[in-house]
Every structure is written in C-alpha cells, then in structure tokens.
Amino acid sequence: MPQRTMVEALNLALDESMDRDDAVCIMGEDVGINGGVFRVTKGLHEKYGERRVMDTPLAECGIIGTAVGMAINGLKPVTEIQFSGFTMQAFDQIEQNMARLHNRTMGRFPMRMVLRTPYGGGIRAVEHHSESRETYWAHTPGLKVVIPSGPRNARALLAAAIDDPDPVIFYEPKAVYRAFREDVPEERETMPIGTSQVVREGKDLTLISYGAMMRPAREAVEDLVDEHGIDVELIDLLTISPMDSETLCKSVAKTGRCVIVHEGHRTCGIASEIIARINEGAFEYLEAPIKRLTGYDIPFPYFQTEQYFLPDADDIIESVRETMAWE
C-alpha cells in the first residue's frame, strides 16, 4: 500500500468522491489553483475545473451560507475554512441553517454537506490559528463532528462524511497533516461515523483521546506498558458527536479508571461530557476520579509558549500514574 501523509490522504478522499459523483463540489478561499493553504485540494481544480472547485470571496459566512443553498438544491458541497478559528465568522449559518434546516423542513432539505477545517496547535502559528473548539459543534444539535488522527482514518472518515446524509464538521489536526506517513490503500475505504476505536486493549485504565493528541497518547501508552507495567486501554474517539458512549462505558466498566486528553479548553470540554456519560453508564465501576488533561481555560497562548499549553506524553504518563495511584 502507498504511504501517504494526512494531507495526501485527504486529497485522495476528495478526488475519489468527486470522481464518483458530480454533485460533490469544493468551495473555499484559495482552494482552486493554489490548492488550499495546506494543499489539501491540490490538483483538483486542474482536474475538475472551476465549476466544481470554487475559489470564493473572503467571507466564511458567505461560504457556509451559499453551501447550505447548494445542498438545498441537491449538491454535496465540501467547504474548506482555512483555520477553525475563522468558523466563528460562519457561526450563524452553521447553527441556524446547516445544523437545523433538515429539522426545520422535516427532512425535505437534508443538509448533505461537509465543513472541513484544520484545528489545533503545535505549528508555531499566530493568534486564532491554533484553536480547538469542537465543543461548540458537539453542543449544537443536528451536526456531526468527526476528528481523524492519522492518514488512513482521515481518508476513510472524509469519504464517509461526504457520503453522509447529515452535515458534518470535519476537524483536521493540522499538527498531523505532514507529521508522518501511513499505509493508505488505493481502493476506496470508508469508516462508520459514530463509532470509536479501541486502539489497544488493556485492563488497568482507559485512556481516551482523539485528533492530534493521539500521538502523545500512543507514545505515553508505550512507555506506560513497557516501563511502568500499566496495562492501558487506549480509545480513539474519532467521532466526537454523536458520541459513542457505549464503547467508552464498556471500557471503563472493565478498567475502573480513566484519563481523557484533549487540546480544547477544559470547561464544558469534550472531557466533561465523557465524564458525565461514564458517571451515568459505569458509575459503580469507578475506582478513582476520572482525570481531565486538557487545554486550560485561557486563550491559546502566543507560539513561544504554546508547547506548555499543550499536553504532552510526559503529562499523560503523569496523569495515568496519578490515577492509578488513587485509592
């Protein structure tokens, strides 16, 4: 199988979806000749022309708002917002139309559309370029929220998101874009949206994460297993909303202990929601408080200090050991 970066894998998913279905089109700033600021749409303009790969004016609300209209008219727009920080400009169209039109029209106008956007820190970027605000979307009924962690699942999930009958917020961990390569098969591959993945089975503690944080999580697990003899069960959330509570609760019912890691801010973060669900679904099995290792409740810092804001493998190891030690 060819080895691909996440950027290449995403490009592949877009290409094959466009090839199969003329209704799939791409809209966004600089997605045309320029191939997007991260080159995810590279070559597609050349291949499919500007009818299907549309450079838009610089207005995110306009992009999402018109894409909603294209979806009403039966197309399947895949929009790109250059950085997730700029989805704020489109918040009204996302909340009021993209998320609700299916419901408002009782299914007459399903919102088959995808909002792709890079999220997260770690690339020494300026302000508003490192946010992780998946909570906003998880709290918004009608949306699905998907966050891949590597090239292969990125490709499979993006293909599934484009096929999905519902509007999908597709958060791409930009720190992973070119960080490593993975085998990604030539043949089309999809993965079900709404399902989490147990990446490693274990019996001592459940470690839950997603997106870019899966890298330090994997690193930490290796160390925890090898050096500390802690048999960690590692879960990659993949779909943030609707959340696969069953998998999470089942795991914690087995291990009794849990640590959750994400970049996003802590208050009302995804970790809070997971804690609430485990409290509901596996309370009697809990042997220690569930530990949240998350971004702090402060604006993402300027890049000379961003590394201290982000959880790393050492922090994860520390949190797991602390949770193991709790009696």
Added chain:
Amino acid sequence: MPQRTMVEALNLALDESMDRDDAVCIMGEDVGINGGVFRVTKGLHEKYGERRVMDTPLAECGIIGTAVGMAINGLKPVTEIQFSGFTMQAFDQIEQNMARLHNRTMGRFPMRMVLRTPYGGGIRAVEHHSESRETYWAHTPGLKVVIPSGPRNARALLAAAIDDPDPVIFYEPKAVYRAFREDVPEERETMPIGTSQVVREGKDLTLISYGAMMRPAREAVEDLVDEHGIDVELIDLLTISPMDSETLCKSVAKTGRCVIVHEGHRTCGIASEIIARINEGAFEYLEAPIKRLTGYDIPFPYFQTEQYFLPDADDIIESVRETMAWE
C-alpha cells in the same frame, strides 16, 4: 421595599448605573423610544437622550463590534441583543474581540462591557427565540457568564456586571421577566459575580440549577421536603462562568447525591461540567451517579410541544427520588 418584576428590576439597575457614571451607555435594536422589545430599557431614552441610549441598525455583529471599540475608548457599553438566538450573528466579535482583547493587549484595553440578552423557553415563541446556549460562552475563555433567577438578584447582578472590569454575558430568563414580583430595595444593591448561592440547606441531596429553572426547582424542593421527607440542599448557580466549584463540591461532599437541572442541551452542557468538577472535588463522597435533567440534544421544538422539552417540577421530583433510591 417596592415589589418589582424582573423587567422593572433590570431597568432600575440600568437607570442607577447610568445615573452614577456617564461612561455607561446602552446600545441595541429598538432600545430607544421603544424601550426594547421586552421594555427593559423603557424610559431611559427619554431620561438620558440618544447620545447614551442608542438605537442601532439591525446587525448584531455590528452592535458588539462597535461596543468593543467604545470599551477600548474607555466607555462601558451595555448592549442588548433582542434574543439570545441572535448572538450567533455576533459570535465572531464576541469570541475574537470581546473575550480576548484584554488578553491580546495584556490589559491595555480591558473589555468593560455587558451583553444582555433574554434566553430560554416557555413563552410560546417562534424558532430561534427559546435557545439556552450558555455553554458556548462558558467554554470561551475571557468571558464571564451570569444568569439571575429572580428580580432581586437580577438587579444586583446586573449592577455588578456593569461595574465589573471584564466582559459579561448576562443571560436573562425571559420566562421570569414578568412571572412574579419580589421585594427589590430602592437603594443600590450588588452581588458578587463568581459566587453561587445555597438557597436552602439540606443534607440528603444537592439540587443545582439556575435561571428560569429555579422556579420548578423551588417548587419541587417544597414538595420533596414536605411530601417525601427528602432534605434537599438547593443551589442557585447565578454565575455560570467562572464556576463556583467550591460551593458545589462542598455541598455534594455533605449530601453524597446530586441532581442538576437546566434547559440547555445536554451534550457538553453546564451539567456535564458540574459533574466533571464534582468528580474531581468530591468523588469519594458520591453515593450515586449524578443525574442530569436537561434539554435534549435536539433543536428547541416548535411551541406546541415546547412544554415537553422543558424540565418541570414533576421531572425534578422524579429525578431526585430516583437518585435517592440508587444504591
């Protein structure tokens, strides 16, 4: 003491703040001669003129964006957004400037401003007029989020919010606006932002709520105590962010059981955050899973069915009894 509705109490807080300080001004749609669609600013245009009570064009992003500029220039704008559903139109200015300018400028430009807006269901309104999306703001660093539950605390908290050095989202429970009257003293009164209130002490179970849901909560507590002999401790959150975890954890450490009630959607809702904090701060005292009684993860329904979406006193009683019965 004069008896006042919440609308009258809020009007009083605005009036006395404007009277004390020429820097306080009001901006919003129809806040002038019309006195606001709920009449909260009634009479202020007449008294302070259109220099200080400004009818704006119909653009929420414009209202908050220009208010940010007025705050940069040392004024203390109190903005009104007609319904909290329309704050989506201003999301970018709230997240990017109102919440962050203090931090961006390292305190050079503190954001002394208030965004007042009615939230919540129960008044048979059309779509987008019944939302409770306090999670969006609680998850946004740099903001404070305040939700009063009755005329007296509404007046005291709004006065405190206008005095506060930080940007405050002030959510007004519109179902309470004219629902009842309360003694509200003539003399200026404030309440600290950031503190929750134990409304009734009890030892069996902690019931946490805020805003409009405090009414059914009080009703339920009365019944639970009188009819079921359950000694409920009732807490009114008042400030949603930053959250007063200490009061909450102390209470649950005492009672061992907890039910949380709010209108907002469940996933990543305020209840999840409270559960996460109690899990961290009072885990060892928990005798039963914490129960969430919240809005569902669906768009707020059309008004013929809204009453079924909203928790009521019976639901609260049921949840409390269920939680008491857990072994």
Added chain:
Amino acid sequence: MDTTPIDLGHIEVLQILDEHAQLDEALDPGYAPEQLLRMHRGLVLTRAFDQRMLTMQRQGEMGTFAPNLGQEACQLGQVIPLTRDDWYSPSYRSFGAQIWRGWSMERLFKLWSGYHEGFPPPPDVNDLPFSIVIGSHVLPAVGVAMGMRYRNEPHCMVVNYGDGASSQGAVSEAMNFAAVNKAPVVFVCENNGWAISTPLGKQSATSNLAVRGIGFGVPTIRVDGNDILAMTTAVEQAANRARNGEGPMLIEAITYRMSLHTTADDPTVYRSQELVDPWEARCPIVRFETYLQRKGILDAEDAERVRAECDAEVIAARDRFRTDAVARPREIFDHIYGELPAELEAQKQAYLDRLDRKGVE
C-alpha cells in the same frame, strides 16, 4: 493607472399605475383580463388571510405573527412572474406570496400557531422555509441559485428581505457572492420604512436601499411596491435576465408597514399616525381595483363578491386547521438526522417514558 471616473449607472424608479390609478400606457405589461382578475383575487385573499390571523391571534388561537397590511401588491408582485421551476425564498411577512406559490392556508395557520408541520414548504413547491433570523436566508437563497448555474438550469431564485435586514453583513456578502458568481437571483428588498421601531433614517445613511447593489456590482431598480403592475414588470425583467445567465439584480420595492410590526408590538409608542395617514391613500388594493373598474373588467359588485369568496375560503381553511392541527409531542425527535444515532435514540426512549409517566399521548 486608470483615472476615468467610475460610471455608477442610473437607478430607475418604476411606477406603472400611479397613485390615482392612472396607467402609464407606454409601460403597460398588457396582461389578459383573466390574469388581472387573478392578481386582484390574490390581493384580496392575502388581506382576508391577514385579517383572519389577527382575529385569531387576539382570541388566543394564533401565536405572535407579522401582519402585512398594505404590502400585498409588493408581495404578490414578487411571485406572480415565477414558474414552478423557479424558486422563492420568503420572509416571515410574505404569506400572501406563499399562498400564491401553493402553500395551503391551513399550513400557514399551523406554522403561526406553533405546529412544526406548518413550517416546511409543501412537497411540490420550490420555496425555502423563511428564516426567523433576519437576513439569514439570503445567502442560502444565493446558494440555491448557484446550484442552478452548476447544473445549467435556466431558472431563477427570488429572495425577499426587509429594509432592516439590509444592515446584516450576511446580506452584503450575499450580494457579493451573487455578483461574483453571476447567480440567477433576484433580490427584493421590501422597504416598508420600518424595522420594528427603527425608521429607515436610523438604519442607513442613504436615502434609498437600491444603491446598496451598486457597491457590489448588482444592477438595481427602484419600484413602487404598492403598484402591482410595476412589481410584476420589474420582477419579470429581472427574472428573465437571471434565467438568461446575466446574473443577479436588486429591486428595492418601496412600500409601507401600515400595521403592527408583529402582534407583540405597539407602534403608537414610536410612530405618530400622521406618518401612516398618507399611505392610506396609496392602498395597493384600492388602486388596483380603481384601475380594473376604469378598465371595465371589475365593478363594485364583483369586488364585493371576490371579498366574500375570499373570506369564505379563509374561514374554510381555518376550520380545516381547527380539526387538523394536533400537537405531536412524540415526534420531536424525528427529523434531526437522516437516521437517529444510538445516543439520541436513548434520549428519545427516556423522553417517551417521561411522556408516558405524564400521561401525554
């Protein structure tokens, strides 16, 4: 460096039937008598519906709604030139246009009394649901039109919004997207002078809103919105342009909100009757009836009969609504996603149990 002064073009104001119901012969669109009478009946029905809604609202049978008294010609004129393949995106004050487009009155009664099933456009009608959030439907409307171009369909979209809505940034973005993409869309800015209590002078520093199009390269026309012939003529031309691939156009329709903003509003607080009075004389229905009478195709008796028939039609619809409209609390979890996710299925089950407990059907 190009130093030629910019040609800003010229913005017409179109009037065909003047305030004294005198026809500008040169501009007569030449409709057949049956068509003129159909238009007349549409106007009368719109007003009959409006008045019935107000009565029902006052009796507690209807939620808050926005009357459209005096704006009937403006609204019908937007949709009369449209085919069923064209699309229409109404505002919340457009029920006359919605009825013309094929929304049953029962559906509209349901909509305004809080039944979800009243909200979706009927299956065979190419309309958007209107948006309660001012201005937020305009970008989607442009997107629908962009979709027509994508598929090379020779139709158009007409989208309605108010003078207040024109201040929303999203409406400006919509004009820009439409212009850049040559989208087949006709913007109808229904300038009725007020956005709740805010008069045009506080909404905009310009004396008109047609000029808004100029800034985005959208050709513009001003129309007397109380003249149904001017409205249909302007919309027809703009629609044809759009269908022919010539891009968007903006029509500023000048009319007046004669009544309440909504039934929750009290205009006496912020506007004096003197402002309203002159517009009484500009009533679009009286103007059109006078013209039809002069033309000899409608007499006073006919007019009376049409009014009575329309009233009866509205009452019949109201009666059907009364028997039809049933709240369906068990269905609030339907139509959230294509398929209800497991997580929501669990919430739904708990909800249904709760309804059982409460004894709710």
Added chain:
Amino acid sequence: MDTTPIDLGHIEVLQILDEHAQLDEALDPGYAPEQLLRMHRGLVLTRAFDQRMLTMQRQGEMGTFAPNLGQEACQLGQVIPLTRDDWYSPSYRSFGAQIWRGWSMERLFKLWSGYHEGFPPPPDVNDLPFSIVIGSHVLPAVGVAMGMRYRNEPHCMVVNYGDGASSQGAVSEAMNFAAVNKAPVVFVCENNGWAISTPLGKQSATSNLAVRGIGFGVPTIRVDGNDILAMTTAVEQAANRARNGEGPMLIEAITYRMSLHTTADDPTVYRSQELVDPWEARCPIVRFETYLQRKGILDAEDAERVRAECDAEVIAARDRFRTDAVARPREIFDHIYGELPAELEAQKQAYLDRLDRKGVE
C-alpha cells in the same frame, strides 16, 4: 413617490506624483523639505525592516509574516497626517505605519516571533492591536470613533484593511454603522490586487472597491497608493472632515502586493511574473526619490546614506530583540481577567507545578 434619479456622486482618482515622478503642481501639498525627507526616511526604513524580517524568517528566527514590499507609500501615507491624539487601526501588513506611529522595531520583531509582549500597542500609542482575523478589527475601529463623538473629542480613527477583507460582512456593517453615526473614521481599503491567491476579479464583480462606500452613504475617493503625496493629501482631507464632525470617508488606495502573501506562500503557483513586472516601474520609493532629487533636496549619495542608516537602525533593533526576547511560560495566565478567578487560580497553580516538574523556568 419621489421619482428623481439618485445622484450617485463621482469617485475621484487622486494622483499627485505620477509614475514618472512628475508633480501635479496644482495639487502640491507643499510640505517643507524636512518633512519630505522625514517621509523618505520612513519609506526606506520600512523597506529595510521588511527585508531584515525576511532574512530572519528564512533563518528560522521569525515566524510566518506578511511582507509589505511595494506598499510602503500606501502604509506611511495613512498615518503621516495623524496626530498622537488620533487613533490608528493597522492590519497585519502595516508595520511601516506601526513604526511611524511609535511601535519600536524590537516590539515588532517580538510580535512576529511569537512573544506575547510584542502584541499590545505601546502604552503611549493610540493604536489598536491588529487583528489576525481578516476584517474583524474594522467594527471596533468604528466603535472607537463613535466613542470620540460620545465624548465630543475632535480626533479621528484611520482603519486599514485589504481588498480581500472588503468581502467580509462585518466590514459592510462597519461602513453602515459609521455612516449612520457620523463616526469620525477614515476607512483605508488597501487594494493590493490579491488576497493570497485570489485576484480582485474573483473577490468582487466591481472594477474597484471605492464604490463600496457609495452603497452605505460613505463618501469615497480613489488614490494612487504608490504616490505618497496623494496618500497623505487624501488622508489629511478625510481626517479633517472626520475631525470636523462631517462623518466617515472611504479611501481606496490602489497598490500591488509585489512579494509573497506571507512567508508560507508561494505566489508562483497562482500568478505569473508578467503581472508583477509593470508594478516594478511604479515603485513608490524610487518615484519619491526621483522627485526629491529633481527638487534638489536629496542626491544619490544622501539616498545611499539614508539606506545605510536605516539598515543600521534595523540591525541595532534586531540585536536588542535578540537579547531582550525571553519566553515567559509562567505568565500565560496573566491578563485573562481583571483579577484571576479562584477557578483559574487553581488551574494556574497546577500549571506552575507542571512547569516545575518539567524543569521549566
């Protein structure tokens, strides 16, 4: 019904020094020689700073930033007419203007290499921090100007944004708010032809962006942005109007982005060198130097000396930056609120413990 055609006014294009450095005598603002030389030095310093930043970026000492090669006159021209009581709201490409306004170059080096302390405007400078989010600073800038009116202060605000930014709905709203409130604000739309890879033709259907003001009732002028005399003259007039209570004005400054969008950009992917070449001949610095030489107040040797002095100044600032700039991870919880709430205090303590564990100072 008022049927008079709308007067859309006339949009001038102002040029005082033409491309051959010929002065239009009738429009000569008549600056004293010292002032002209100060302006010249400002231009040269801006370019020296730009080039140094690029070198440092290529050597890994600087983060991504947006070069301003070729836009020096446009930028300085915006701020030269301002007093210290006036306000300025820069964009991310405005560092020439920031230096002129009193931002030290060390501060700007820090800003662009990720030190928070580089971001806030210096204590004695009435500037906004620029916004990374395109167009999101324009409404606050209008708000600052509204505050001046509130307090009856005879100053003004100049706010800069690009051709791309003009598409943001918030920028349209800003013009409307400014016009309605007669806010003393000068909008400078710096049209450099490109928004990353998007040329003006895909950004707008109009041939110019000045016309945008017309739609909102904001008087408008077009200016040759590579002519520093035209820029200062236009901004001075607009600023005086604003200070006198006559309201906002829009200046479209026509210039060209000669270099990369940012250091992360590769323009060869989307634009050919032929598009750039003609603009080489329009270099604002060469044009101004030619004029000064003809006028006899600057010779080639002077020019060389100024260049060397500016380079030295930039290098001295860089050296101070190198010793000064220290990351302060212990301070990321400062400046979030007026006073750190108890909840955040607890997060901060845990964070500091974590730094201790990691051995971070």
